[in-house]
Amino acid sequence: MPFKRYDIYLADLNPTKGAEISKVRPVIIVSPDQMNAALKTVVICPLTTQLHPRWRTRLQIRCAGRRAEIVVDQIRAISQPRLVRKLDALSEHDAAELRRLISEMYGDG
Numbered sequence: 001m002p003f004k005r006y007d008i009y010l011a012d013l014n015p016t017k018g019a020e021i022s023k024v025r026p027v028i029i030v031s032p033d034q035m036n037a038a039l040k041t042v043v044i045c046p047l048t049t050q051l052h053p054r055w056r057t058r059l060q061i062r063c064a065g066r067r068a069e070i071v072v073d074q075i076r077a078i079s080q081p082r083l084v085r086k087l088d089a090l091s092e093h094d095a096a097e098l099r100r101l102i103s104e105m106y107g108d109g
Contacts, residue, residue, distance in 0.1 A: 003029055003036040003080060006095045008063055008088040011078060013046065021046045021074045026063055026087055028070055030102065031077075041077045045070050045098070059101050061094050063087065072101050 003009075008026050016022040029036065031043035047068045052058055057073035064087050090098065 002033070003042050003083065004089075005029055005031065005033055005036070006090040006098070007086055008047070008090065009086050010084040011044065011046075011082045012084060013078070013082065020076075021048070021071060024084070026068070027078075027083075028090060028098070030075065030098070036080075040080055042080055042083070043075065043077050045072050045075050047071065057101075057105060059094070059097055061090065070098060070101075072098070072105055075102070075106075 007029050009029065010024060011027040012024045013022050026047040027044040028047065029042050030045055036042050047063060048071055049066065049068050051060065051067060051069055053060065058069040058071060060067065060069050062068070
C-alpha cells in the first residue's frame, strides 16, 4: 500500500515510554512519498483533540469534521504496520502551514 505524504491515518502508537504521545489516534504522514515507498517506516506527527491555541509547536486543523491539533513537537518515525486505516488528507493550505512550522522548529534558521 503506498503511503502518501500529508495523508491522515489512524495509528496505534502503543507501547510508549514517558511523555511520548500514546494510544490509537490519527497521525499525519510527513515523510516524502519516495521515502515511504523505500522504507518500512514513515515519519508522522500525531493529532490531538486537546487544543492549545497559544502553543507555537501545534497547528490547528479539521480532521474528519472535528477540530484537532497537529502535535509537531512529537514528530517521530513509526513502523508502517502501525497504520490502521486512512481517515483523511490535509488540505493544500494546511500542508503548507505544516511545512512552514516544521521548518521553523527544526530548520537551521
